[in-house]
Amino acid sequence: MSRNKSNILNGADSSSIDIAVRALQRDLLVAIPTETVYGLAARASSPSAVKKIFVVKGRPIGHPLILHVANKQDLSLWSQELSNNARLLAEKYWPGPLTIIVKRNDKVCDEITGGRDTVAIRCPNHPVATELLIRLTDAIVAPSANHFGKVSPTSARHVAEDFGDEISVILDGGECSIGVESTIIDCTTEPPQILRAGAISADQIKRECNITIASATGDSRASGMLDKHYAPNCTVELVDDRKDADVRLNQLNGDGRSSEIIDFGDDLQMFAHELYARLRDADKRLIDVVITVKPPMSGIGIAINERLEKAANSNRSRE
Ligand code: TXA
């Protein structure tokens, strides 16, 4: 864990967590590690702290935020009319990389939900985030700690590179173990709908909980799900296999465009863990094109493909 930037504090030190808690109590923003990606946190009970997130991230107002809680029992503190599915999913997968959308109660301010009557809640599985939440005795809201539409951070250094001193404290909890954002399931519909793929797949939920999850349609789908997102500066091209990647690399190099291949074969965990760091690194080295071999569409591979499609879409909209 690094200490080379003044606002990066080692999350393993108890005193660092105290500093972060005091900053949150003063309505400042703190970057925190989670098992998925780093989050940019504000105290959930302070509308003015929540508003700062939109300014610092450059995020459009009305794009709703995820509430993060210390333990699974806290689901009912912020919600009402909980469905059996919501209860079962929290019981099975919390703490962990699953965000559940439920009907909100009066404790949740409009700034968090963009005025919707639903709220997205998750209980992160990271010792630093958990300790922070326990000491704060409040929930936090935390979008990924990157500028709006850009690649999410999976290390404290990534956050520092994006925001520098704009954030008072960055808690360093090491590299995120998973590396892509949480699965989002809307449990206000019957059947529940998957709004964003993540480490926990719809197939897994069917297998382990016997709950059928549908694809997103209608209002849920429209809620902040943009086709252009996760956009590095380099162009991202997707290919089906390594042979196609090698052919394309030769073509691009022949045209004088700097390019490289991302290919993790069938190692989906490694792919998820490394993807954002690799895209950020390609940008630092001013690579023109990253050719990515698509992973298989199973498990977390679905989430990786979803992110890659959006990164590739961002290129097209720039052309
Ligand atoms: O893994 C994660 O979920 C990370 C870490 C930091 O916890 N957080 C994260 O937050 O990815 P963010 O803000 O980058 O993405 C939140 C997504 C947005 O796409 C938003 O539209 C959706 O959650 N969302 C939040 N509240 C919602 C609601 N009430 N209805 C529908 N979608 C909602």
Ligand code: MG
């Ligand atoms: Mg994000």
